[in-house]
Amino acid sequence: MSEQRKPVVAIIGAGKCSKKLRDMAYEAGKYIAENGGVVVCGGMGGIMEGAARGAREGGGLTIGILPTDKKEDANEFIDIVIPTGFGEARNLMVVRSADAVIAFPGKYGTLTEMAFALHAGKPLISVSAWKLGDEIRQVDSPLEAAKLAMELVEENE
16 A cells, blocks of 8 residues: 555445444444544445444544435535445445455345455455355454454555
């Protein structure tokens, strides 16, 4: 990674989730920001909102790649809003813009993002999300996921 470019970590998962999962995403986002990373996500609610809030409060930059074409649809913690109007197709943009991907539980949108990450050869860490194969690093805590993501980005420079 060049001195000028910060590592970008995608945090993916359900748009609607429990407070516990949102808080877990917050923890991962905050760690990434506090350690010089940028958080990219789908920019909406749930896991995405938790991750963006954590990154913002950790002093970092957040990018939201929205499925809609309206900037105002982004959650309040997104610094750079990219409205696409692409619906679920924006999932590919979220993954392709990242150096590593952390997946929290979600439905088929999360599953497609995980598949895109595997197809693109991006490091993929799962915190209780879909268990799809040996290429996915399974961890138990959001902090462990965030640390591993940052380490893997550094290794893959």
